Amino acid sequence: MAEGGRKWGGWRPVHLLFLLPALLLYSLFVVYPMVSALRFSLYEWNGLERVAFSGLENFRILFTRYPYNQEVWDALRHNLYLFAVTMVAQNAFALFLAVVLDRGIRRGRTLFRNVFFLPHLVAVVVVGFLWSLILNPQFGALNRALEAAGLGALAHPWLGDPDTALTAVALVNAWSWVGFPLIIFLANLAGIPEEYHEAARLDGAGGWQAFRYITLPLLAPSITIVTVLTFIGNFNAFDLIYAMGGSNGSPGGSTDVLALLFYRIAFAGNDPNAVGVSNAMAVLMFLVVFAASVLYLRWRGRGEVTY
Amino acid sequence: MGKERFPVGGRLRDGTLKALLYAFLVAYAFVCLYPFFLMVVSSLKSTGEIFQSPFGLPESPSLHAYRMAWETGNFREYFLNSVLVTASSVALILLAGSMAAYPIGRHDFRGRGFLYLYFLGGLMLPIKLGVVPLFFLMTSLGLYDTRLSLVLVYAASGMPFAVFVLSAFFRTLPRELEEAARVDGAGEFRIYWQIMLPLVRPALATVAIFNFIQLWNDFFFPLVLIQTDGLRTLPAGLANFFGTYQNDWALIFAGLTITSLPLIVLYLFASKQIVRGLTAGATKG
Numbered sequence: 108m109a110e111g112g113r114k115w116g117g118w119r120p121v122h123l124l125f126l127l128p129a130l131l132l133y134s135l136f137v138v139y140p141m142v143s144a145l146r147f148s149l150y151e152w153n154g155l156e157r158v159a160f161s162g163l164e165n166f167r168i169l170f171t172r173y174p175y176n177q178e179v180w181d182a183l184r185h186n187l188y189l190f191a192v193t194m195v196a197q198n199a200f201a202l203f204l205a206v207v208l209d210r211g212i213r214r215g216r217t218l219f220r221n222v223f224f225l226p227h228l229v230a231v232v233v234v235g236f237l238w239s240l241i242l243n244p245q246f247g248a249l250n251r252a253l254e255a256a257g258l259g260a261l262a263h264p265w266l267g268d269p270d271t272a273l274t275a276v277a278l279v280n281a282w283s284w285v286g287f288p289l290i291i292f293l294a295n296l297a298g299i300p301e302e303y304h305e306a307a308r309l310d311g312a313g314g315w316q317a318f319r320y321i322t323l324p325l326l327a328p329s330i331t332i333v334t335v336l337t338f339i340g341n342f343n344a345f346d347l348i349y350a351m352g353g354s355n356g357s358p359g360g361s362t363d364v365l366a367l368l369f370y371r372i373a374f375a376g377n378d379p380n381a382v383g384v385s386n387a388m389a390v391l392m393f394l395v396v397f398a399a400s401v402l403y404l405r406w407r408g409r410g411e412v413t414y
Numbered sequence: 415m416g417k418e419r420f421p422v423g424g425r426l427r428d429g430t431l432k433a434l435l436y437a438f439l440v441a442y443a444f445v446c447l448y449p450f451f452l453m454v455v456s457s458l459k460s461t462g463e464i465f466q467s468p469f470g471l472p473e474s475p476s477l478h479a480y481r482m483a484w485e486t487g488n489f490r491e492y493f494l495n496s497v498l499v500t501a502s503s504v505a506l507i508l509l510a511g512s513m514a515a516y517p518i519g520r521h522d523f524r525g526r527g528f529l530y531l532y533f534l535g536g537l538m539l540p541i542k543l544g545v546v547p548l549f550f551l552m553t554s555l556g557l558y559d560t561r562l563s564l565v566l567v568y569a570a571s572g573m574p575f576a577v578f579v580l581s582a583f584f585r586t587l588p589r590e591l592e593e594a595a596r597v598d599g600a601g602e603f604r605i606y607w608q609i610m611l612p613l614v615r616p617a618l619a620t621v622a623i624f625n626f627i628q629l630w631n632d633f634f635f636p637l638v639l640i641q642t643d644g645l646r647t648l649p650a651g652l653a654n655f656f657g658t659y660q661n662d663w664a665l666i667f668a669g670l671t672i673t674s675l676p677l678i679v680l681y682l683f684a685s686k687q688i689v690r691g692l693t694a695g696a697t698k699g
Contacts (some may be wrong), residue, residue, distance in 0.1 A: 118526025121602045122517045124554070126529065129514035130572050132506075136570035140544030140551060147547060156551070167658070204442070211435045212493055221685045228681055230631035231673040232649045236656055237449055237670055240663065246465045248452055255469075282445070283687045287692075292692050343540050346633045350653070368540065372547050374638060380548055389543035396540060 119350070144393075148386035153379050165380070165387035173373070175384065181360060182368045189277050190341045190363065191386050197281035198333055199247050203294035206318065220293060224286030234283040235350025242266050242275060266351060269361035276351050276362050281342070288333045295329040296322070342396050345370065365392055429579030442664055450678070457667035464663045479668035483655070487665065489672050491644045492651030499561050500629045503568035503627070504622050511576025511621065517582030518577065518591070531579065541567075543639055552639060556625050559641045566687065567635055572625045579694065583617040584610060623684070623691035630677060648673040 151161040169175050204223065208216050228236065240267040241248045250262035265275040299322070307317045345366040348356065354375055356363030369392065372378065373385035454463050456474040471623075483489045517523070518530050548567065549558070557563040587610060595605045636650035643654060652673050659665045681688055 118523045118525070122523055124522065125517045125602075125606070128510040129533070129577065132570040133533065133536065133573040134568065136548065136551075136567050137541055137544070137573070138532075140547040141539055141541075143547030144544050149582055166556050207435055207439065212432065212439070215436075215439075219439050220442060220447050220679075220689070224685075224689065225678070225681065226446055228627060228677050229450075229651045230633065231528045232631075232633045233477065233652060233674045236652065236666070238668070239454055241449060241452070245470055246663070248468050251468050277539075281665075288658065290689050290693050319655075327423075341541065343542055345542070346649075349633070369543075370638075386546055389546070393540060393543050397538065400538065 141393075144386045144389045147382055148390045148414075150383055151380055152382040153383070161383070165383040166391070168380070168384055169387050169391075178277055178363065178368050179365075179388075182356075182363045182365045184279035184358075185273055185364050186341055186344070186364065188273060189280070189344065190338060192274065193281055193284070193341065194334070196278060197284050198337060199287035200281070201285050201333075202292055202330075203295055204285070206288050206322065208289075209293060209296040220286075220290065223289055225344055226283045227289075229283070231283060231346040232350045234279065235347045238275075238279045238282075239266055239351050267358055269359045272358055272361045276348060279336065279351065280347055281366070283347070288329075288337075291329045291333055292326060299325050316354040331404065335403055338399055338403075339396050340393055341367065415658060431575055452673075453667050453670050455669045455672075457664060459664055461664045462668075479664040479673070480619055482665055483672060485667040487659065488643060488646075488651060488653050489648075489655075489669060492532060492646055492648045493672065495645060495651075496630060496647040498566045499568070500626060502565045503572065503629050504625050505571035506565065506569035507576050507625050508618055508622060512580050512611060512618065513606070514575045514582035516575070516584055516610060519581035520610075530577070533574050533577040536571070537578065540632055541571045545634075549638060557638055558639060559645065561645055562639075563639045564635055564647070567639070568625075568629050568632070572621075572629075575624065575642075576621045578636050579617050579621055580614060583614040587613055619687060620691040626676065627688070627692070664694070 148165055148384075149160060149162060151158045152166065158363050169179060184193055208219060212219075242250075244250060244262075244264040244267060249265070253259060253262045254256035262273060263270050296396055303321050303325070307321050312320065343366055344364055348364055349370075353372055354367065357368055369385055369388050372377070372381055372388065374381075378384060420466070452468075454466075455471060458477070458659060460470040460476070460699055462643065463470075514533070518526055518533075521635075552558045552563045557566070564618065590611050591613075592605055595607065595609055600608075629648060632647070633649040636647045640646050642652060643651070652669050656671050659669075
């Protein structure tokens, strides 16, 4: 090892043997497609044939040519709305649940956590189909329950009305994901030493004050992680939307999102240049996700409290 | 620790507030569980009965819908494909991932840091966005519309997390073990396989669970890479089934149950490991 070690910086043939399978798999089926997406986006395509190098033309088409120019902004708007609802209905609620489970009760903590986490374990398509049946105007359990409770006036074709469809999808999404931020917050809370709260109590802090000035700042690291993962997950959101609104974001495109539009342009449209435009879209989505994560992690990194 | 605690910041003493919290938690538990209960109960009814009394228990529970889904609805194939694809992918992730993580975690050689970052970069890449080139690649390799295409994509996308977790574990193992084995004349591969690998079993379990759940539930890649109905995995097969038997609700509920039951059963037995595995996956991945 000593001889070869000096010459090759410690490299030995056996290292290559160990690394080869993983390197091959990962390079061929992850790195290569990602790099190719960038390359593909710079060409004009005719079906599956590359026609000519076209620079940033595909990016321009995406924002100027009908119907892309409308669909892209609608989808982006829907993604942002989805993100906002998720942050409130899912993450803030999960934070509340975590504090209740950690500090509010003593018995049954693990059981409740496991029950709240269960929906996250089941495939998102299953969740989507299941809820589209529950929300079904003909026999769905929700409207039937409203009628039984004498609130029949509130019964509504939740997924059939463009005004309520996206909110319904966002709330189902929150329902299925709540357990995930919950376990992250719980893990973080479990790591906060009891003395911090003791000290706050001695200083005369009330419950809310202790939460606001002790617990919340100490939870900052996991809040950062949850926010970034929510943002990334949101840009990838596909399965649930597809299950609840089909590949066109029904009704009337009201549940269309970027990942769905990307899928549609690439695999379900009839634009001969589908490969070029869809990959331009992939590159943009990748840049947004990447830039947002980096910026946010940096920004939060400054204000984080360590203990 | 003091005897007296204060609300929220400490643990509650107040009986009423505590009762309210429990009532709230039980209510929310109901919201989490009821849809699944409804799913299983409905699958045992007839479609007419689902329409007439959506909340009632089945009058004469029947497995008819399951037999239909399993035989006519191709769920037998979907299930088998899911088991086959998920098991092979996880096995490949564990083998190739731990092999790569071993020198990265334990040996000192030039380019090690770069390799580590090269693999870690994959934790940031939304692999879905590379799907068009992947489609081209699979077509040109003659792998489009095969289960192998899924296994390769899944194994590759599992590599970053596997290398990340396993190399960290390998690094913590004591040097003496390896040196003793080397003195006894064991080769590098035997040291890895017989000494090191058994010692990182908890990390292997974490990687396996994390990937198993993701891959079992994946819908996107089978949708894009598989065309033949008999080759679909459960989530993609379910989508096809949902479209075909739109109005046969009992059948659809049976299909939903078949797809989710394996994970729910697994969770009943290993919830602790699953939660731990996913927490590690989320915060480190």
